[in-house]
Amino acid sequence: MLPFFEEVPLPYKLECMDSFLKQYCSSEWQEFINFHKIKKVVEPNEYVFKEKEQTEGLYIINKGKVKVISRDVEGKETLIRLASDGDILGHRGFGGDWTYPISAMTYEKSEITFIPINTFNIVAKSNNEFTYQLMMFFAEELRRSEEKIMHVQVKNRVARAILTNYNAFGPDKKDPTRLSYTISRKDYASMVNTTYETVIRVLSDLNKEKIISVEGKSIRILNLDLLNQLAYI
């Protein structure tokens, strides 16, 4: 007689690995992980791990701001994503030749938990539900990586990047329309695959159109609706 399984819950956001572990691993396995995990503090502008390094494990950000970047053959970098509290880093180093295909670098001093690959594998092979959910998480990441960015004008891509920045690092607590941390024009450029000159021009345009307000390095969102409209079409 075969067991009956409930429908799979959605979505697989996996915003917080800690709660994910708690949800799908028994308390003894949680203890096992707690015993083997390592806490690290990474200074600003330091690598958490580097492209081509051996995949040693999984990183979870306790507190901090990190960019995930990839360098192409010519050395030009592309910013893949922004990560902060609760986000996972390094899972893209799984499989293949077991090296990280990307690098992670801190923007500010960050507190990061490291789970060695062996620990992870033991947990994964002993907790079916955990592995199943993790498989779904990867499936979700794959879906997300599918998002079409091609043949969309730079202006739209920059708008999207501002929103990504806003969603990843959130608003300033005392001044909620301003981004709590604005990444550099160069980082915007590598995020939308353009040059920093073009980013500056686009930001300047958006500023003139009163969609955002450029205040030195920092950015304030004046019209979220228009920005969203620009970003998603």
Next chain:
Amino acid sequence: MLPFFEEVPLPYKLECMDSFLKQYCSSEWQEFINFHKIKKVVEPNEYVFKEKEQTEGLYIINKGKVKVISRDVEGKETLIRLASDGDILGHRGFGGDWTYPISAMTYEKSEITFIPINTFNIVAKSNNEFTYQLMMFFAEELRRSEEKIMHVQVKNRVARAILTNYNAFGPDKKDPTRLSYTISRKDYASMVNTTYETVIRVLSDLNKEKIISVEGKSIRILNLDLLNQLAYI
């Protein structure tokens, strides 16, 4: 006492789902799948499944040639990949809102095995090793999706597309330098995100440079080394 696990084998190519199932599921589970799977024959230029449809299951190509495409907001299509014998389709429909984010369409009459999502879930939740390996497969797909194509000239992208075509569908058996099936200029265009006019121009250039030979619709590779060089840098 915790079990010891061997190192994870690599790579997770998963070229053939059938052998994958055989490798990681016990014979009783294989029988379970065999009992629940459905054989379908899809005529040329028909959809296997369509974007936005409910995810109903996984497809495995027994014999045939298929393109996987995605349509953006404006209706412009992007060709994501080419698939043939042994390849999996539809796994990107997993997670999120459980709809396929992409469509699959046959080039020629194809024989396809369908595994319903329920069957799949039951197997996944009962075969830890299977699920673990599948998680790694998804991780691999994620790695592959990372490949930088941006800010590479159209010529290089077209060269890459020709090689993709060649690798996916193979050479003509009686004439090994010619592609067994050449996709249309339009499909090349949607593969490299350009217009079909541009594809035609690039093919014409490659023809003049004696790297390929354009013989009507069909393409012959004259200089694989040069083509590879163009494709990968």
Next chain:
DNA sequence: GATGAAACATGATTCTAATCATGTTTTGAG
């Protein structure tokens, strides 16, 4: 075999964004 549609092909023109050039402001180290 005729015929209309789709695919292939090429030239002319336009436009987006890269590149180059130059200058200003901000930031951080000593």
Next chain:
DNA sequence: CTCAAAACATGATTAGAATCATGTTTCATC
């Protein structure tokens, strides 16, 4: 506080590819 380096900013020029326009070939169907 000083000074150099990095980041920001803007204008001029160029280049790669899209778009438009037009014609030819191939292919499926009656």
